[in-house]
Amino acid sequence: MSRILTEYEASKLLSEYRIPMIGGSLVNSVEEVARTASAIGYPVVMKVMSPDILHKSDAGCVKVGISDEKEAERAYEELLENARRYKADAKIQGILIQKMAEKGxxxxxxxxxxxxxxxxxxxxxxxxxxxxxxxxxxxxxxxxxxxxxxxxxxxxxxxxxxxxxxxxxxxxxxxxxxxxxxxxxxxxxxxxxxxxxxxxxxxxxxxxxxxxxxxxxxx
Amino acid sequence: MHSSESSEVEVKDVKNAGMPRRELLRYFFAPKAIAVIGASATPGKIGYQILYNLKRRFKGDLFPVNPKQEEILELKCYPSIVDIPEEVDLAVISIPAKFVPEQVRLCGEKGVKAVIVIASGFGETGEEGKKLEEEMLRYALYYNLRIIGPNCHGIYNPRTGVDTPFIPERRMAKPEPGNLVLVSQSGAFLGALGDWVSQERIGVSNLIGIGNKVDVDETDLIDWFKDEEETGIIALYLESVKRGKEFIRVCRETSKKKPIIIFKAGRTESGARAATSHTGSIAGVDAIYDAAFKQSGVIRAESLEHMFDVIRAFQRQPLPKGDRVAIVSNGGGFGVVCADAIELNGLKVARFTEETYEYLRNRFPPHYGITNPIDLTGDGDKDDFKDAMEAVLKDENVDAVILGIIWQGVVLEDEVVEVLAKVVKKYDKPVLGSSPGGEFSSMMSEKFNRLGIPHYPIPERAIKALSAMVSYVRRREEFFRDEE
CATH class of the missing domain: 3.30.470.20 (ATP-grasp fold, B domain)
Structure with missing residues (x-):
């Protein structure tokens, strides 16, 4: 039996070993989005967390460079829609909001x-x-x-x-x-x-x- | 359940109870008495050839076991191993696969310490054969005995006379005693390699065919020969490694004492695995072996030829202390080829000291090349070679020398071989040579080899062998530093 840990779960384990990860917060309703994103600080990245969607970018399940509340809330809805379109019965843990990292x-x-x-x-x-x-x-x-x-x-x-x-x-x-x-x-x-x-x-x-x-x- | 992890058997009626499993390996190589189960009276049969070879060489007691014979080759034959009145250290089993587990059990009852199973028809053939192997291994652990094989040639040891590879003498020359242990996962290869090292005058401590490795595997043997005093070089032909992490640990320890050279077959095997991750889809089987060998300090031979080139260098020459190489030859082209190969193989073309330059300038006519590579030209004679060689061997900026002799001229005397052999022995630096050319050059190469200067048909092979030595020395130093 094999099981996939999503980025959110994997990051938690990696962080326990002090491996630096961007981390982020998981939200499960559009109401949480604005508060969480502004706490993290714009610009942010938002991703669908699902063990059924491994290649998130290919599935349209990642949005980067989100710069305000309005954009974030719209992204939330779009990401969920894309996820459902990609795989209708995908088990979704939530939307991960994380800080937009600098280039390196x-x-x-x-x-x-x-x-x-x-x-x-x-x-x-x-x-x-x-x-x-x-x-x-x-x-x-x-x-x-x-x-x-x-x-x-x-x-x-x-x-x-x-x-x-x-x-x-x-x-x-x-x-x-x-x-x-x-x-x-x-x-x-x-x-x-x-x-x-x-x-x-x-x-x-x-x-x-x-x-x-x-x-x-x-x- | 694996041999090295299982604890010693504590059962009272087991004769070998309490003996460490590593120590039991001794009885494969230096037994006092050997029994051949399945000894045959019919020449041409494996069971006959094994007994015949052992009778010629083995110095201890020898007992054929065969219920249908009274006597074979003038040796009293026993119906079963348990009927032998004396103690038996090693049993060689040469009977069909399905009868083998019961004989292993009887060996256990008898208190035999080491068993070589020659027969094939085990795990390599499928599930039925695997079951026979499991049964054998259970007995081996219960009675605390060790098994080499099945599906193998066993051992040839020129010192003790253990000789189970059932090869007639006229088909395979037997190597002389020396410091190389050669282990082969393939039986057929063992014979060919044995014959070859014999012709190349590479002495061996043991030739070992390990076959299906049901109990004793490469890691057990490397660990054993790490401390065995007659062995200075460990070479293996492998198709797989059984206990990866333990293998790396043992090889690291062993590499601090002696070099391990491995030729691993199956390089091109595709490493496709069902993978979800990037890492999983990229990680090929061979790339992982490559990494494991690097971590272990193992010298990975690119081919059988490379393996023997390296073995000859280690066997005949001292270890280099650094990577700075001098080239001494009587051919300008030879020097240039060598200089390229030296750089390409991670070595350096040495810069001589002022003292050496001055000596060379005074000693040789102006048309000789005296900066490294030294070119003694077609005019170079044996005295020129002797003095040039001595000068570079003395030079503190030189760690090793590549000697190149072009025989297709008129000046150079045949005796240069003996002259140089004498000079080289005086210094503690490796010298490897090459005499490119045909029949005459090969003959002179052979002479160099006999006198202890490994010689190769092309200079690149000499340089690759030297490069392996340098990498080994470097790796060893790193392992020692890791400990600090």
């Missing part, structure tokens, strides 16, 4: 449970680097700091993180820390068979990084 370098950090080796961590840079070039690295858990750094450096695109072409260097240490904490997390949670933090956005050196979406499958 997108990476993907994940875990898969392998038959022979158990949990294996993956790291790569977002977009074409992972999707097209499969420029990723793996390590079997548990890992140490040196393993984490090796994982990052093994990825060809990691040069971008170190400040290629006039860009400033990224906070590589925030990736190292996340990998280490993730290693710890899966050691204590053998039921996890797949996990994605995608994207994990990395900022300039000293400014950390943050996960903007996550998915966990447990068995």
């Amino acid at each position: 370098t997108e990476t993907i950090i994940g875990v898969v449970k392998d038959e022979q080796f158990g949990h294996v961590l993956m790291f790569g840079l977002g977009g074409i680097f992972v999707e097209v070039l499969r420029d990723v690295s793996f390590r079997v858990t548990p890992i140490n700091r040196r393993d984490a750094l090796e994982m990052i450096n093994e990825v060809k695109a990691s040069k971008i993180l170190y400040g290629a072409r006039g860009r400033s260097a990224s906070d590589v240490n925030s990736i190292v820390e996340t990998l280490l904490k993730l290693s710890e997390l899966v050691e204590e949670h053998p039921e996890i068979v797949e996990l994605d933090i995608n994207p994990f956005v990395v900022y300039e050196e000293g400014k950390g990084g943050i996960g903007l979406d996550a998915l966990i499958r447990i068995e």
Whole structure:
């Protein structure tokens, strides 16, 4: 038996291990939207939370750059409608409202449970680097700091993180820390068979990084 | 339920009760007495060949077991293992699969410590065979005995004379004693590899075919040979790894003491899995093996050829202390090819000290190349080679030397081989060589090999072998640093 944890649930677990996640608040009625969104502070992002809708963007279940109350309330209705159109009987936990994150370098950090080796961590840079070039690295858990750094450096695109072409260097240490904490997390949670933090956005050196979406499958 | 996790059996009437399962492995390699269950009196049968080979080599007591025979090869035959009056450490079972579990049980009753099951027809054939394996394993755990196999060739140990791969001598030359343990998941490969290392004069501590790994697996063996003094190099041909995390842990510990070289088949196996996540859909089986080997300090061979190239380097030469390589040859082109391959394989072309340059400048005519790579040209003779080699081996900026000899000239004497072998032995730095060319060059390469300087038909292979040594040394240092 396999079960999916939505971003909201997955983020909670990741946060318990002090992995920085954007988080957010779940709302279940349009009345809650304005209060919640202004508490978080505009601009906000709103997403449908459903274990039946995994690729939220493809299903029209994400709205970004929402800048006021009116827009937020309209987004709430639209998102629910899109979700129902995508899958009529989708189980919906609510609408997640979260702070709109600043731009940074997108990476993907994940875990898969392998038959022979158990949990294996993956790291790569977002977009074409992972999707097209499969420029990723793996390590079997548990890992140490040196393993984490090796994982990052093994990825060809990691040069971008170190400040290629006039860009400033990224906070590589925030990736190292996340990998280490993730290693710890899966050691204590053998039921996890797949996990994605995608994207994990990395900022300039000293400014950390943050996960903007996550998915966990447990068995 | 796995061997390494199960606690020692505490049952009173079990003869091996209380012996640590790791310690039981000793009886595979150095038993005092061996029984062959299924020994045959018919030449050409496996049960005959095993007994025949053991009789020729094994130094301890040997007992054929076969209820239909009185005597085989002048050895008294017993109807059952339990009828043997003496103690038996190792039993080799060569009978059809369906009769094997009962014989394992009898081995347990007898107090046998190690069992090699030769027969095939087990897990590799389907559910029925898997059940037989499970039954065997249950007995192995109940009676506290260890099993290698089934579906395997077992062990060849040139020192103790354990010799169960049922290969006639004229089909496979038996390797001499040495410091390599070679483990193969495939039986057929074990024979071929054994024959090959024998021809290459690579000495072995053991050849081991592990087959279906119902009990003893690669991790058990790596862990055992980590502390076994006659073994300095561990090489494996594997199709799979059984206990991944334990494998990594054991390999890390072992790599601190000796190199592990693995050729893993099935690189192209598609890693498609039913995945919900990005990570799951991207993570291929081979990529994970690659990561696991890196973490373990294992040297992953790209091919069988690469595996043996690396083995020869480790067996014959000291470990390098760094990655700076000198090239000494009598061919300008050879030097250029080497310099490229050195950079491409993560090594550095060494910069000599001023002292070395000055010596070389004074010693050699101006048309010789004296910056690394050293080019002794077609005029270079054995004394030139000797002095150039000595100069770079002395140089503190040099960690290893690639020697290149072009034999297609008139000046260089054949004796350069002996001269260089002597020089190389004086220094604690690895020297690997290459003599590109045809018949004559191969003959001279062979001579170099015999005298302890590994020689390869093309320089890239020498450099790749050296690169594996350097990576190993680096990894080992990292593992030691991790502990601090």
